[in-house]
């Protein structure tokens with residue numbers, strides 16, 4: 585049985601047995617916080633457990649590296665919607681050690697893409713002004729990534745003044761948090 589079918593089969597039982605009841609909550613974050621973190625598999629359960637976060641406590645936005653790559657990207661849009669429409673009053677950026685985003689090698693990745701979708705397709709993007717190299721590039725260290733994203737959010741012209749924006753790094757093995765910005 586493939587993975588999706590397994591999940592759908594489990595889901596029928598989950599709903600039938602009313603296993604959702606302990607998770608009932610509203611769409612608004614009780615702790616008034618929106619978190620930006622990384623899509624790393626080790627953080628799926630560890631991050632909320634290590635922070636004692638329950639369903640309903642916070643909004644969590646995730647991508648590769650917990651980075652805001654552009655002030656008007658979809659991550660920043662989500663953070664602003666959380667603040668303006670969903671009662672989040674602070675933003676926490678939580679990167680992690682051993683993050684794959686620090687290991688991305690754009691040249692190698694572009695080569696793999698060329699093998700899959702042909703060199704012509706990749707070259708055609710260059711012709712319309714898309715700089716794949718800088719788009720794919722990761723951060724040098726997780727501390728740089730978190731600090732840069734915190735700065736982008738903090739200096740965003742649309743973020744309400746005095747919104748606290750904090751930067752942290754989590755250990756994906758132990759869950760230990762380290763504060764990297766004030």
Ligand SMILES: [Zn+2]
Nearest residue numbers: 622624683684
């Ligand atoms: Zn990561």
